Amino acid sequence: MKKQIVICYIAMVIISLFVLVPIILITIGTFTPRLELYKWPRGLISSRFTSDSFISFAQSYGVMNGLKNSIMVAVLTVVFSLLIGIPAGYSLSRFKFKGKSLFTVGVLTTRMFPIAILAVPLVKIYMGLGIYDSILGVAFIHTIFAFPFAILISHSIFASVPGELEEAAMVLGCSRLGAFRRTTLPLVAPGIAAIAIFAFIISWNEVFAATLLTLHNRTLPALIVARLEATTLDFLFASAFFMLVPCIVFIFIIRKRLLRMWGIILR
Amino acid sequence: MAEVRLENVCKSFEDVKAVDNISLHVRDGEFIVLLGPSGCGKTTTLRCVAGLEHVDKGKIFIDEKDVTDLPPAQRGLSMVFQSYAVFPHMTVFDNIAFGLKLRKASPDQIKERVKEVARLVQIEDLIDRYPYQLSGGQRQRVALARALAIDPKVLLLDEPLSNLDAALRLQMRAELKLLQRKSKVTTLYVTHDQVEAMSMGDRIAIIRNGSLEQVDTPERVFNHPENTFVGNFIGSPPMNMLECNIVEGSNIAIGNFTYKLPESVVKAIRKTKTSRVILGIRPKNITITKDRRKNAFRAKIEVIEPIGEELVVHLTVQGKLLTVIASPTQDLRMGEKVWLTPDSRKIHIFDRKTGKNLL
Ligand SMILES: Nc1ncnc2c1ncn2[C@@H]1O[C@H](COP(=O)(O)OP(=O)(O)OP(=O)(O)O)[C@@H](O)[C@H]1O
Numbered sequence: 001m002k003k004q005i006v007i008c009y010i011a012m013v014i015i016s017l018f019v020l021v022p023i024i025l026i027t028i029g030t031f032t033p034r035l036e037l038y039k040w041p042r043g044l045i046s047s048r049f050t051s052d053s054f055i056s057f058a059q060s061y062g063v064m065n066g067l068k069n070s071i072m073v074a075v076l077t078v079v080f081s082l083l084i085g086i087p088a089g090y091s092l093s094r095f096k097f098k099g100k101s102l103f104t105v106g107v108l109t110t111r112m113f114p115i116a117i118l119a120v121p122l123v124k125i126y127m128g129l130g131i132y133d134s135i136l137g138v139a140f141i142h143t144i145f146a147f148p149f150a151i152l153i154s155h156s157i158f159a160s161v162p163g164e165l166e167e168a169a170m171v172l173g174c175s176r177l178g179a180f181r182r183t184t185l186p187l188v189a190p191g192i193a194a195i196a197i198f199a200f201i202i203s204w205n206e207v208f209a210a211t212l213l214t215l216h217n218r219t220l221p222a223l224i225v226a227r228l229e230a231t232t233l234d235f236l237f238a239s240a241f242f243m244l245v246p247c248i249v250f251i252f253i254i255r256k257r258l259l260r261m262w263g264i265i266l267r
Numbered sequence: 268m269a270e271v272r273l274e275n276v277c278k279s280f281e282d283v284k285a286v287d288n289i290s291l292h293v294r295d296g297e298f299i300v301l302l303g304p305s306g307c308g309k310t311t312t313l314r315c316v317a318g319l320e321h322v323d324k325g326k327i328f329i330d331e332k333d334v335t336d337l338p339p340a341q342r343g344l345s346m347v348f349q350s351y352a353v354f355p356h357m358t359v360f361d362n363i364a365f366g367l368k369l370r371k372a373s374p375d376q377i378k379e380r381v382k383e384v385a386r387l388v389q390i391e392d393l394i395d396r397y398p399y400q401l402s403g404g405q406r407q408r409v410a411l412a413r414a415l416a417i418d419p420k421v422l423l424l425d426e427p428l429s430n431l432d433a434a435l436r437l438q439m440r441a442e443l444k445l446l447q448r449k450s451k452v453t454t455l456y457v458t459h460d461q462v463e464a465m466s467m468g469d470r471i472a473i474i475r476n477g478s479l480e481q482v483d484t485p486e487r488v489f490n491h492p493e494n495t496f497v498g499n500f501i502g503s504p505p506m507n508m509l510e511c512n513i514v515e516g517s518n519i520a521i522g523n524f525t526y527k528l529p530e531s532v533v534k535a536i537r538k539t540k541t542s543r544v545i546l547g548i549r550p551k552n553i554t555i556t557k558d559r560r561k562n563a564f565r566a567k568i569e570v571i572e573p574i575g576e577e578l579v580v581h582l583t584v585q586g587k588l589l590t591v592i593a594s595p596t597q598d599l600r601m602g603e604k605v606w607l608t609p610d611s612r613k614i615h616i617f618d619r620k621t622g623k624n625l626l
């Protein structure tokens with residue numbers, strides 16, 4: 001018994017360190033004086049705390065704009081993915097229709113084509129539509145990346161909530177939509193939160209399409225990648241920190257929903 | 268209070284006729300049981316009444332009002348599902364209050380009413396719990412309370428007792444019946460358990476393959492089955508069915524034996540002019556004797572099952588299997604040859620072709 005618990009703890013610590021160590025090192029690096037970063041050997045903790053590199057990165061050309069773009073693109077991607085994923089997943093789990101299994105497979109094939117092959121036609125189409133170099137355009141392509149998973153995940157989430165709950169609500173006086181809102185929606189909220197996190201991260205980390213489809217309105221990762229070669233160590237740390245923080249904040253906001261399970265086995 | 272009328276209701280799923288031309292008139296305050304084997308369309312019938320299935324053909328009336336095309340919410344009825352379908356993310360209180368809130372009742376009214384129905388089904392102490400903290404029987408009561416809270420015109424119950432253990436089922440059976448007596452709500456109750464049906468229903472509607480076979484009181488269904496299916500389905504062990512021929516107008520030939528029919532039966536059969544019939548007789552209505560009696564026939568005991576208060580005796584008559592219920596005080600042996608005397612007042616004669624009761 002004791003031994004198992006010890007092993008459990010060791011595993012937990014290792015996994016946590018695996019995730020936490022880079023985050024901690026990045027954070028320390030960001031707030032270390034620039035010259036100290038190049039010293040060798042140097043201690044783990046810096047001699048003094050400074051936000052110099054953080055501020056100079058934040059003030060450097062395009063960064064704040066990139067951050068704003070990235071957040072907007074990611075939020076739009078989450079919204080679009082949920083708008084497509086929730087109704088599609090719901091229909092797949094509740095209604096019978098022809099070509100259902102074909103649809104499920106078809107959704108995944110949208111991820112079959114490497115974006116590199118689609119690059120030129122995509123840029124041409126985007127220019128034709130007038131959404132080249134726009135936030136909306138990047139959000140569209142990120143939604144394309146995220147929505148197949150949004151559909152498949154929400155399909156299985158809805159399938160785990162019995163349809164009879166909605167029917168019971170309907171008999172008691174709800175419309176179909178009202179029944180969905182009052183019974184199924186609160187029960188699937190944690191799952192939908194998971195989809196939101198997933199879509200956010202896909203968008204937040206995506207570089208290639210974002211670089212391809214923008215020129216001035218770069219998202220943060222696209223901006224950083226474009227400048228990667230000509231950057232100093234302090235800029236690298238600061239940019240990594242910039243990438244990390246919004247993602248962590250978003251996950252912490254959503255996390256409350258994610259953990260708010262009802263302590264029930266649905267069936 | 269209301270009456271429910273189904274007129275020629277049909278509902279198919281792809282090639283399955285789940286409900287096949289059912290017409291049924293449920294009277295005000297009546298407790299009617301829909302009984303039939305698994306997959307015969309009981310649930311589908313109930314769901315059609317609730318408005319959860321759209322009927323293909325036919326009409327449904329509640330109190331003279333045509334509700335065929337109304338959504339479930341506007342039919343003024345309640346339903347208890349086989350799985351109970353209590354809302355897992357709401358407390359017992361919120362579950363019961365659900366329908367009341369939708370009806371825009373005031374908080375005081377809601378509190379009052381929830382308390383009232385919770386007391387009725389004896390769950391007042393559980394009001395703050397979540398469903399996962401309840402046992403199956405308690406959940407079933409919550410579902411029932413939720414259904415009763417809105418004062419429905421009609422109550423639909425889909426096998427509400429099937430998930431309970433035997434003891435609790437017996438108790439809930441009596442409670443449900445009492446509850447219905449008190450509230451006088453028109454009730455459609457689905458079950459595939461004939462004992463449940465017999466003990467609870469004012470009338471029983473027996474369904475097979477989506478069609479009604481007979482709608483009658485438990486007493487009539489048991490003593491005057493309209494056809495072989497009903498005769499077979501009601502009663503345990505099932506009614507004995509012997510294929511035989513009518514000879515000389517008033518006798519029945521069972522292999523080598525002839526059995527003289529009573530005068531009243533002869534009269535009834537004569538009108539129908541069939542001779543190929545099925546003789547139906549319940550296991551309880553046959554007497555086993557060791558000595559020969561008038562109008563008896565010979566049989567061999569194959570198996571004896573003692574089930575406490577009685578013996579279930581399986582015999583063969585001219586190669587045909589027969590079941591008789593006998594008293595354990597009788598000294599019977601396997602392999603023994605005995606005489607069987609059917610109670611002539613309790614026999615049924617069915618047409619062999621149509622299965623219809625000829626009496
Ligand atoms: N949604 C559906 N899609 C296709 N077929 C269905 C559907 N619902 C019911 N059926 C079919 O209709 C027939 C009647 O089903 P129903 O559920 O009404 O039976 P039941 O009498 O309630 O049976 P049980 O006692 O097992 O609950 C069955 O043959 C069933 O397979």
Ligand SMILES: [Mg+2]
Nearest residue numbers: 309310311425
């Ligand atoms: Mg059923």
